[in-house]
Every structure is written in C-alpha cells, then in structure tokens.
Amino acid sequence: MKRASLLQRGWVIVPILVALVITALLLLAFKVSPVEGFGAMIRGAFGDMSKTLSVTAFWVPMTLAAVGLVVSFTAGLWNIGVEGQIVMGAIAASWLALKLDVPRGLLIPLEMLAAMAAGAIWAGIVAVLKTRGKVHEIFGGLAFNNLAIIFTNYLISGPWQPPEGGTFRGTSPFPDKALLPLLGDSRLSPISVVMVIVAVVGVFLILRGTAWGLKLKALGKNPDSAFLLGVSSERETILALMLCGALAGLGGAVRVTSWFDSLRQSISGGIGYLALLVVMLSAFRVAIVPFVSFFFSAVLNGSITLQLRTQLHSALGGILTGVMVLLVLLFGDIRTLRILPGQRRKKAVPDE
Amino acid sequence: MKFKKMWVVLASLAALSLLITACGAGPVELDEPFVFGVILVGPKNDRGWSQAHYEGGLYVEQNLPGAEMIVFESLNPADKPEATLEGVVDDMVAEGAKLIFTTSDEFEEDTVGAAEKYPEVVFISISGDDAWAEGQDAGEAPSNEGNIMGRMPDMKAIAGCAAALTTQTGKISYLGPLINFETRRLAASAYLGARYCYQEYRGLDPDDLEFTVTWIGFWFNIPGVTLDPTEVVTGFLDGGTDVVLSGIDTTEAIVVSGQRADLGEQVWAIPYDFEGACDEKPEICLGVPYFNWGPSYLDTVEAIATGTWEQSWDWNAPNWDDLTDNDVTHVGWVDGPALTTELKADLDTFIAGLADGDINPWTGPLNLQDGTAYLADGEIATDFQIWYLPQLLEGMTGPSE
Structure with a gap:
C-alpha cells in the first residue's frame, strides 16, 4: 500500500518530463536551442530576487483558488465558476478599499472577509441553481464568470471610474492603508503567503480529519449512495462550492491589494482556469497543489523572458503547461481520477 | 572657353553632391548595436494600432543598421495576467535595451515607475502627456521619459x-x-x-x-x-x-x-x-x-545613439506636402x-x-x-x-x- 501511494505520487513527474521533451522539440522546430530556451525560462523565473518574488506573488491567488477547487472537486463538482468568484472577491475588496475610511488594522481584515463572503455568495448562487434549478455547475459557473467580468467593466467605466475620466484601465489607486504591506519593491505580501499556508493546512485537515470531509468524499464518489447513507447532497454541494468561492474570493482580494493597487479591467485574466489545470495536474491532492501551482507560475513568468530572448510567441509557456495537463488526463492513473464525476459510478464503496 | 565652362559645371556638381551627402541624408552610424524595446498592448499583427507600432520598429531596423528591436506583444491583463510592464521592462533592460517604447495609454502610469527605476534607459510613453511642460500632468515624468503622439x-x-x-x-x-x-x-x-x-x-x-x-x-x-x-x-x-x-x-x-x-x-x-x-x-x-511611427522612432533612436536626446513631448504634425510619404509623415x-x-x-x-x-x-x-x-x-x-x-x-x- 505504501509502495503504491509512493508510485502514485511519483507519477506526477512523468507528464511533466514528457511535456518538457515535447516543448524542447517545439523549440528545436523554431531553431531555438532548448538549453537556451529553458535557460531563459529559468532566468525569467528565478534570475534574481525580484523575479522570484514576482513568481511567488502570482502564485498566491492561483494557489488559493486551486486549494478551494480541491474541496469542490472532492465533492465531485466542476467549479468552472472559480474565475468569477475571484473577480467578485476583488470587487468586494475594492469596494471597501475605495469607500471605507477606517484604520488599516481594521480595513484590511474587513476587505479580506468581504472578498471571501462575495466569492462564497457568487459560488452559492451557482450551487443553488444546481441543486434547485437543475442547472449544471459548469454552465451556471460560466454564466456567472461573464456576469462578474461585465460587472467589473460597468464599475470601472461607470461609478468607480477615476476622476480624470475612464481609460477602461481601472479605478483610481486605493489609499495606502487599504493595501497589503509588500516586501520591498515587489508585489508580494508576506501576509498573503500566510493566507496560503493556512488555506492549504486547513483544507488538508478538513478533508482528512473531519466528518464533513468524509461526507464530501462520499458525495464525490457516489452521490446516490451518499444520499442513502444520510449525506445531504444539497447542503454539502452548496457548502463545498461556497468554501471554494470564499478562497477564490480571497485570491481576488490579494490580486487587487498587492499585485495591483486598484480594481482593473481583467483583474483575474484566467487565473481561475489556470487553477483548474493546477488541480488536475496535482491529481486533486491538496498537499501537491502549492508545488504544482508554483511550477505553473514559474513557467508563465519564465515565458516572458523566453519570448524576449527568442522573440518566439510567449504562448509557449501555456503550451507547456497545457500539454502536461493533457498528458495527466490521458495517461494518468485512473484510480487517482476516480473522483471525477464521469468515473464516480465505477466504485460504490470507497476503498480507503 | 567651352572647356572651362564644363569644368565649372562639373566642379559645382561634384561640390553639390558632396554637400548633399553631407547634409541631406546625414545617416547616423552606430558603433555598436543599439537595442530598443517595443511593448505592445495587442498582437503585432492586429492590422491596427499595435501593428502600426511594430512596423515603426521594423522601419528603424531597416534604416539604421545595427539597430535591433525586441518586442513584447499583448501586454494586457486579459491575455497575460502574469505579466507586468515592470517585469517586461526588467527583461528588456537585461537584454540590453537602451530605449523602450510603451505604446498604450494603459501603460502611462507604470512607465513613470519604470523610468524612475532605470534612469539610464530612455522611455517613450506613446500618447501620454506626463512629459508635457504645459500639460495637466506636467512634472510627472522623470527626465528620462518622453512622449510621442501623431497629430491625428x-x-x-x-x-x-x-x-x-x-x-x-x-x-x-x-x-x-x-x-x-x-x-x-x-x-x-x-x-x-x-x-x-x-x-x-x-x-x-x-x-x-x-x-x-x-x-x-x-x-x-x-x-x-x-x-x-x-x-x-x-x-x-x-x-x-x-x-x-x-x-x-x-x-x-x-x-x-x-x-x-x-x-x-x-x-x-x-x-x-x-x-x-x-x-x-x-x-x-x-x-x-x-499613424506612421517609423520616422519618430528613428529620430528617437538616432538622438539617443548620438547623445542628443532630451526629454520632450512631441505632438508630431503630418508632412503636408505628401500625406502618404511614410519616410517623413507622422500621421497620414x-x-x-x-x-x-x-x-x-x-x-x-x-x-x-x-x-x-x-x-x-x-x-x-x-x-x-x-x-x-x-x-x-x-x-x-x-x-x-x-x-x-x-x-x-x-x-x-x-x-x-
């Protein structure tokens, strides 16, 4: 059993390696030496302290969202709406940052709480649409993602537009007291790293050691049996999505109060979708998520340097990560994927 | 007599041609390669705003041997949430860029920060007004930042x-x-x-x-x-x-x-x-x-290469004699x-x-x-x-x- 689980963990490396080989071939096809290409990527991600801090700063909201997604995936739910939940969190935090005049020590916690509440509510609506309205969470989530983005655009071009007129870029910068304290010139706030650690440990403990975690697993593996065993699928579905929404919303708050200093037109720009890929590549294991997420952030940030160095399209980083996820889904151990909705009928009884 | 006249004509022609080569084209020659960066808000082939800037950069490369453009496309939070203007500038400077064009009003604020961070590099914030002494935002641009816009x-x-x-x-x-x-x-x-x-x-x-x-x-x-x-x-x-x-x-x-x-x-x-x-x-x-950015880009590169660049806010007029002469006009x-x-x-x-x-x-x-x-x-x-x-x-x- 030990051996198997070690192997299970080890296989995460395989698609990464295969994807690296494919990317290397791609680089060769464009007449770029893979050594130079990957070298540029590594320098772009870790070449100096400011780059590493930038990688970490981008990693924070993506990891928060991904950790949340582990919860909803465990319950067998595809929370595509995570992108919109990030955006709503950003909007809620921005609202307080722009309008509330209280001391910093109070303002920042309030921003974070408001963001979590907004993300949770946004996810909760999708959940209720699923349980009561029979709207699949993928479709509900997509619709609510668009609504959140439209809402942002309305705010920055309407009521929250800067006094000098809208450029569609974003709101005026928040006052300093509304912003998370940053490390030097970077966009990374140490407080946000603490949030990630708390989120990872918290979700790990919830899924591992609580009755609610067990209920989610049961629900994810077989909703019908779970229902017969007394698990309320409606309540668990709503709560799982809301917890995910809260963490995603927190990620949105980090985005506006540390990466940016204002609400911007594309405040997330697809971080939620990246988080979905991160969770899939992590085989839905919360302990692996932070590392895979960090790898994603490094690849994306490294791609900027890669593009400048080689003048190739910077989508190369996206191709690299995309190929990895595809490989995991194609060749990944079916047993680790059993919690996916499509596979849940295969085993009625959990074997752990 | 006839012979003498011919000499005079020939001599004046020769002198004239020398004069023309000396003053007319006056090509700047680069002792060493000059790297400049162009940061675009959209793709370089959008058949619109961003492509016009990209072609301006190509024009410099074609007309000034040794000039070398590095370009970064689609810098906007929807396409590249992980990228920031500051990060791209860091990389361009590391690649040796001595001049960076930031070609969107969306970049105006961040360009000021980047210019303060790299006082040795010249930044041109396209369509901005931070370097305009009489403008509303006068004084916001550090001395190594200028603005260029065509008189559209x-x-x-x-x-x-x-x-x-x-x-x-x-x-x-x-x-x-x-x-x-x-x-x-x-x-x-x-x-x-x-x-x-x-x-x-x-x-x-x-x-x-x-x-x-x-x-x-x-x-x-x-x-x-x-x-x-x-x-x-x-x-x-x-x-x-x-x-x-x-x-x-x-x-x-x-x-x-x-x-x-x-x-x-x-x-x-x-x-x-x-x-x-x-x-x-x-x-x-x-x-x-x-828009036709080539001439103003080339002027800027040459001015920096010869050490004559100074901060300015340029609202460049068209070449009225021929509005389609892309070697001289800034808008057409x-x-x-x-x-x-x-x-x-x-x-x-x-x-x-x-x-x-x-x-x-x-x-x-x-x-x-x-x-x-x-x-x-x-x-x-x-x-x-x-x-x-x-x-x-x-x-x-x-x-x-």
Whole structure:
C-alpha cells in the first residue's frame, strides 16, 4: 500500500518530463536551442530576487483558488465558476478599499472577509441553481464568470471610474492603508503567503480529519449512495462550492491589494482556469497543489523572458503547461481520477 | 572657353553632391548595436494600432543598421495576467535595451515607475502627456521619459470633410471606442472638418448636418462587455446614416457598410489606424487616416545613439506636402477608391488650406456640447484646448462622458 501511494505520487513527474521533451522539440522546430530556451525560462523565473518574488506573488491567488477547487472537486463538482468568484472577491475588496475610511488594522481584515463572503455568495448562487434549478455547475459557473467580468467593466467605466475620466484601465489607486504591506519593491505580501499556508493546512485537515470531509468524499464518489447513507447532497454541494468561492474570493482580494493597487479591467485574466489545470495536474491532492501551482507560475513568468530572448510567441509557456495537463488526463492513473464525476459510478464503496 | 565652362559645371556638381551627402541624408552610424524595446498592448499583427507600432520598429531596423528591436506583444491583463510592464521592462533592460517604447495609454502610469527605476534607459510613453511642460500632468515624468503622439486630429478633420462632401442624407455617424480626452478630441475634429466642408464646398447649412457618436466601450469588440460594433453600425445605417467613420481599432465600420453596399444601398465608410484598412472593401472606402511611427522612432533612436536626446513631448504634425510619404509623415491620409475625382478636388483644396494654415477647423466661435462657450469668435484653439477637450462640441449627438 505504501509502495503504491509512493508510485502514485511519483507519477506526477512523468507528464511533466514528457511535456518538457515535447516543448524542447517545439523549440528545436523554431531553431531555438532548448538549453537556451529553458535557460531563459529559468532566468525569467528565478534570475534574481525580484523575479522570484514576482513568481511567488502570482502564485498566491492561483494557489488559493486551486486549494478551494480541491474541496469542490472532492465533492465531485466542476467549479468552472472559480474565475468569477475571484473577480467578485476583488470587487468586494475594492469596494471597501475605495469607500471605507477606517484604520488599516481594521480595513484590511474587513476587505479580506468581504472578498471571501462575495466569492462564497457568487459560488452559492451557482450551487443553488444546481441543486434547485437543475442547472449544471459548469454552465451556471460560466454564466456567472461573464456576469462578474461585465460587472467589473460597468464599475470601472461607470461609478468607480477615476476622476480624470475612464481609460477602461481601472479605478483610481486605493489609499495606502487599504493595501497589503509588500516586501520591498515587489508585489508580494508576506501576509498573503500566510493566507496560503493556512488555506492549504486547513483544507488538508478538513478533508482528512473531519466528518464533513468524509461526507464530501462520499458525495464525490457516489452521490446516490451518499444520499442513502444520510449525506445531504444539497447542503454539502452548496457548502463545498461556497468554501471554494470564499478562497477564490480571497485570491481576488490579494490580486487587487498587492499585485495591483486598484480594481482593473481583467483583474483575474484566467487565473481561475489556470487553477483548474493546477488541480488536475496535482491529481486533486491538496498537499501537491502549492508545488504544482508554483511550477505553473514559474513557467508563465519564465515565458516572458523566453519570448524576449527568442522573440518566439510567449504562448509557449501555456503550451507547456497545457500539454502536461493533457498528458495527466490521458495517461494518468485512473484510480487517482476516480473522483471525477464521469468515473464516480465505477466504485460504490470507497476503498480507503 | 567651352572647356572651362564644363569644368565649372562639373566642379559645382561634384561640390553639390558632396554637400548633399553631407547634409541631406546625414545617416547616423552606430558603433555598436543599439537595442530598443517595443511593448505592445495587442498582437503585432492586429492590422491596427499595435501593428502600426511594430512596423515603426521594423522601419528603424531597416534604416539604421545595427539597430535591433525586441518586442513584447499583448501586454494586457486579459491575455497575460502574469505579466507586468515592470517585469517586461526588467527583461528588456537585461537584454540590453537602451530605449523602450510603451505604446498604450494603459501603460502611462507604470512607465513613470519604470523610468524612475532605470534612469539610464530612455522611455517613450506613446500618447501620454506626463512629459508635457504645459500639460495637466506636467512634472510627472522623470527626465528620462518622453512622449510621442501623431497629430491625428488633422487627419480626422480630413476624414470628416470627405464624409461631409459625400453624404447624400446629411447624416454622418462616428463609431467611437471609449470616452477620454483623446477620443473626444478625434471625434470633435472629424465633426469640425465635416462642418467646414459641408458649408464651404457644398454650400449647405452645417447646422443641418447630423453627426452622431456612439461609443462601444473599448478599442475593439469584447463580446458581452462592449457594444457590438456590427450592431452599432447596422443601427447607424438603418437610421439613415450613409457615411460611417470608424474610431475603433477593428474593421466593423467598413465591413458592415460594405455588406449593405452589396445589397444596393448607397453607403460609404472611413476606417482608421492602419494604412491598408481600405482593402476590406475598396469600392465604398473614402479614405483612411493612419499613424506612421517609423520616422519618430528613428529620430528617437538616432538622438539617443548620438547623445542628443532630451526629454520632450512631441505632438508630431503630418508632412503636408505628401500625406502618404511614410519616410517623413507622422500621421497620414490615403484617399480611398470611392472618393470621386470631383470630390477629391474639394478635399485637396481643404488639405491645402490646412497645410498653409488658411483653414483651421478649431477656430471660434465654438461651444461645448452643453452650450458652454469654449472658443470666442475668431479665437484659435491652443494645443492645450484641443488635447484636453472636456466635452464633445455643440451640434454633435452622443455622450460626452
């Protein structure tokens, strides 16, 4: 059993390696030496302290969202709406940052709480649409993602537009007291790293050691049996999505109060979708998520340097990560994927 | 005697040719490669704003051996959430860039920060005003940051004139992007050009001319976010408009009008931004105002390479002698195939008037849209008044903010 689980963990490396080989071939096809290409990527991600801090700063909201997604995936739910939940969190935090005049020590916690509440509510609506309205969470989530983005655009071009007129870029910068304290010139706030650690440990403990975690697993593996065993699928579905929404919303708050200093037109720009890929590549294991997420952030940030160095399209980083996820889904151990909705009928009884 | 004369002629010719080579072209030669960065908000092949900048960079490479461009495309949070202007600048400087063009008003604020971080590198914030000593944001740019913009209002006045000369229904519509100083100033300029030509060359009352502006919300269509430009143009034409001017980066105005023309309607369009924009539907295209960044980019690179660059805010005028000479003009106007010879004669008169200063559409009396007086009778607008136009003008239909 030990051996198997070690192997299970080890296989995460395989698609990464295969994807690296494919990317290397791609680089060769464009007449770029893979050594130079990957070298540029590594320098772009870790070449100096400011780059590493930038990688970490981008990693924070993506990891928060991904950790949340582990919860909803465990319950067998595809929370595509995570992108919109990030955006709503950003909007809620921005609202307080722009309008509330209280001391910093109070303002920042309030921003974070408001963001979590907004993300949770946004996810909760999708959940209720699923349980009561029979709207699949993928479709509900997509619709609510668009609504959140439209809402942002309305705010920055309407009521929250800067006094000098809208450029569609974003709101005026928040006052300093509304912003998370940053490390030097970077966009990374140490407080946000603490949030990630708390989120990872918290979700790990919830899924591992609580009755609610067990209920989610049961629900994810077989909703019908779970229902017969007394698990309320409606309540668990709503709560799982809301917890995910809260963490995603927190990620949105980090985005506006540390990466940016204002609400911007594309405040997330697809971080939620990246988080979905991160969770899939992590085989839905919360302990692996932070590392895979960090790898994603490094690849994306490294791609900027890669593009400048080689003048190739910077989508190369996206191709690299995309190929990895595809490989995991194609060749990944079916047993680790059993919690996916499509596979849940295969085993009625959990074997752990 | 004859012989002597020939010598004189030959000698003067030789001297002249020496003189020409010395002063005329005066090519700067680079002792070492000069790397410059160009940061684009969109893709480098968007057939619009970003492509024009990319081609400006290529022009420098072609005309100055040793100049080498590094370009970063699509720097916007929707396409690249992980990228920041600062991060891209860090990388460009690491690659040896001594000059960086940041080519969007979205980058204006961050460019100031980057310029402060790298005082040895020159930054040109395109379309900005932070380096304008008389501007509203004077003093915001550090001394290693300059601004460049082409004087597009002149070209928009020509576009408005062409529209007014052509319209049969007396209804012209302007497909606007988002509302800010730049877009208000361009729409207003088109309107002023239209009024002038409607009155002077057609002998009609300019107050009868209907000029409607609809803002879609951004520089191009974002489904679900902006108004759909296809629908907006359809609405224009359904309402009796027969000339549509585009102020956005993409081609909907000419495409939709072209489809209506295929159905037998008499409609025309004037696209924007990109020299080749008429190609979409030449037979209804009256012309296109476009940006040409090559000359100003080249001047900047040469000035830095020779150590003569100084901070400035350049609002570069067109080359009036030939508005399509891309070696010298900063903004251009190309006549479209749909412009009739007869109308072209009037348009050329208008252009000649603009060129020698006899005509200035920005001459008072001029009221803002809400009726406030902006220019007194005979008063000519300053650059400040044109740049920072606070509203649309009286007589224009459409929101000012």
